Each structure stands twice: as structure tokens, then as C-alpha cells.
Amino acid sequence: MTKPPRQKSQPLLRETDLPVRSRLLKARDPARPQLPFDPMPDRIEPCLALLKAKPPSGPDWICEADANLYAFDLLYFDGHDLTKMELSGRRHLLEDLIGESEGAIRVSEVLEADGATVLAAACEHGLEGIIVKHRDSAYRWGRLGDWLKIKCIQSDSFVIVGYEPSSAARGGIGSLLLGAYQGNAFVYVGSVGTGFKEKDAMKLRRMLDTLKIKRAPVAVDKKGLVFVQPTLIAEIEYRAWTDDGKLRHSSYKGLREQQDNAAIYKLGE
Template sequence: MPPSEIGKRRRVPSILRRSGSGERATGPDGRASRRPGFRHIADAARELGHETIILDGEAVVLDASGRPDFGALQQALGGRAGHRHARESILMAFDLLYLDGQDLTGRPLVERRQLIETILVERQGNIQLSERIEANGDILLQHVCDLGLEGIIAKRLDRPYRSGRTGDWLKVTCSQAGSFAIVGYEPSVAMQGAIGRLLLAARKGEQLVYVGGVGTGFTDKTLRDLKRRLDEIQTSTPVVTLRRKGAVYVEPTLVAEIQFRAWTHEGKLRHASFKRLREPADNAEVAELPESGA
């Protein structure tokens, strides 16, 4: 990556608007946000001391080490069962689009960053500044992955603000890989004689536990070949605690290599993608369920 790009943590973008008539959270299209629980962030915007301000950022929940935790955010906003509250979220702001009557979207990112840094630098609380790092992209990405973060956003400093996916920024994610026992499949509803999704398991001590499914990364031929091989080892009783309507269960003799983004708090694979079927000669060891997902 060229040195004119910067790396930042980012997930779902959101915009916060505050004016003299009140505050409201909106999406990138300007419509009112349907996401609950951001009143504490709107209150923090009032304390910034500006009549009108539009920030681009994202709500995150940080773990004990100060890292964004997507699973905790889902729990805080009600997307997953759990005992968390939306007030745990903070807005990590990474861009400034409008300030006290001035439309800043036509200015280059380097100028917008200078302005937002004067407003939010060293600020703690419910609105914080997303850190900007100018560095070699490959080296930065390696450090980010080593820290267990999800990746970086690389942006060109000389570009104006443009919504949507443009060539002005890149999303570069970290990924993990592991070998998982295939314990069943869901038949394809679009292709006769093929699987639609593999059901996977990891080890927990001496037992296998269900860790989710994978439905991407296959060729049409692989989908059919897998169904043929799995049908030869069908079993009426699943080897893991799992009841799924329409699923076909198999003996856990085949192992798949899976690439995935992260583990969820519930011990499931996030953003899983099939890479290949491991051959018996590989002696592949089935992945161990991490303690956080136990």
C-alpha cells in the first residue's frame, strides 16, 4: 500500500447529526437510524460545542483489552441474547463531513482529519477519535492481525469524501484457518444432487461440538462431489448436539479446511469459507474450541 493511505478500524458506518434543534442518529443516506440505544452518544455530541456537526464513524463495544468486540456489540444492541446494554457502545469517529455551516466533503481527507483531530484529540467518553496510522500497509496489517483485530481500512489522504465503495479506500481483513470435522450437511435448494451448506464441529476435550456451517467457497463440482461422499457415511443420529430441520447427519470421518474471520462469543465460526477437503494422508487435527467459546 502506498504511504498516502492510512489504516483504521472500521465496521458498519453511521452518521451522527446534532443541531440547535436537537440530535438524531442517522445512516449514511440521511434517514433516521433504526438502531436502538444511541441516546448517550447524542448527549456526547451536545458536549462538543458546535451548532451543527456531521461525523462519520461506527459504534463499537470494547473488550477488556480495548479491542472492538463485534459479538459484544451484537449483545449490547439486542442482536444476540446476553446481559449487556447499548450504553456500553461508543462512537469511534473517523471522518468529519459538515461543521457549523461548512460542507467539508469536497476537501481532501488530510484536511478533514486535521479538523476532526482538533475537536476530538485526546477526548475520552462516548465519542472518541479513531486512530490514524501512517505506515507500510503490509507491516501494519500483520501487527493488527497479531493483536487479534479484524483488519484495517486503508484510505487515500488526498481524496474528497464519497459515499459507497470507491477506489479511494480498501478494506483489508485478517483471517484464520483451521480444520473442522464435517458432521452433516444441508441439501441445496438451487442445485439437484448437491449440498447447500456443510455443518462443522470442533473438539472440546474428547468430544465434538457444533461450531456452525459454511456455505461459500465451493465450486459446483465440489458441491456435488461432497454430497456423494457424505451420503456414503450417513447416520441417523448426529454426533453433536444439533437438531436442524432438513439436515443430513454423517459420521465425522471427513475433515474440511475452513478460512474464517473470528470466533463468536457463542463458539461459532464467523464469515466462514470452504477451502478444501483434507485427505486422510494429511492426518489433519480437528481444531480445538477456544475457551472463550466454550
């Protein structure tokens, strides 16, 4: 007697309109509270790291380290919106969900050390920098300071407000004068005179000469300068800031391809 053909499995179909729920990798901890169900959001705006020159210290902050594909947060799970839960709780659920995986997807590692120590180790290994997050923070979109980014070598965007001419320098540019936002106005944050390639410097000089203006857009106490409309945005690498608010050991890395005023460095009030 032949067996009747098996029907194809349809695991995602249900007789009711109830949502399909994911399967847990292991049993839930009964001591954990049961959360009410929340609708799955169409989109969650990303939480962004605020750039800082030095990492914070103290037990309220955690440092995370990069390799393979790392999952570093859990915002929605099993019908629950987790964005209002504190970071430490979200990470606890994420670690339970993924487990101690050695595969391609892993949970980002929390480094139990002071931020300055972690940053020094990252720089010694040639990494770009570290991310530091406040343990008790909910997930909030934008750069609000709950997450911080500290780079080994700082790199930011500054508006070009003028240049110092030079007959000996490439393209006739001795140095570029740089500005940053302070409130709604630009302030002078120093100059950059290294990093120029001859071809790029000549092209940049031609662009700047079409933007010349007579009145300085920022206060600069130096003679013989050429001022320009604050239109072009340069990417600058630098090591630190001086006590009077100027860039130290800066190097020109090129113009931003898109004119994005939101990317111009903002000084504290």
C-alpha cells in the first residue's frame, strides 16, 4: 500500500491573524518581568556617537571593541519595543539571544577597563578609536551624548574661510584658514599648511579665487590674508586642540564631495 503524498509545510500560515512569534534559543528566565507587546516600528532612527577628544571615566560608561559582524544592540524582540529599556538590559537580552557565538555574527565585547586605557590599547593596535556608551541610557536617535566616539587621530570637517598666499608653496597656498560653528556663527580655529598635493592645491587655489571677499568672515589677527566666502568644506586630521581653541598638528585631507553644512565641526557654547 502506497503512502499518501505529504502536504507541504506552511509554517508561516495561521488560522488566525495572530502574529508569528520567534522561537527562543533557550528557556526564558522566569525571574524576568513580562513586557507588554508593542507594534513593530517601520523604522528606528539611528543613535549616533558624539565625537569627543577624550573618553569619560567611571562605572557609568561601557567600552565596546570591531571584528566580523558584531551585533551591538537589540531594539525590538518578540513583540516588545526595547528602545526605552536601559542599555545594560538590552545587551543582556542580546547576549541571551545570540549566545557565546564564534560564528560570523557575534555580540560586541564589553571591555571592563577605564576608557583612557581602552583608547590607548586601540591606538597601539592601529585602530581608528573606540565607542563609549552610558549603561543606563535608553535608545535615542541622534548625537545626544549617550554614545561617544573617541578617535586616535581626530578627523573632522571645517569650513575654509580664507588662505595665506605663498610664492613658494604648492598652488600658491601657504595655509588654509579654517572655521567651525559656535552657535550660528563661524569662529576661527586655526590653519592647515600640510597635506596638499600639487595638482589638488592648484585646483583648490582656482576655486578659492572665485570666492574672494574683502571682509573677513571670522576674526583673525594677521595681515596679508585672503578671505573667501565660507562655502568649501575641508576634511582635516589633527592631533589635539590648543588651550586657546586652535587645531594642533593639522593635515589637509581634501574637500568633502558633498557640501553638507551639518558636518561642519561645532564648538561648545
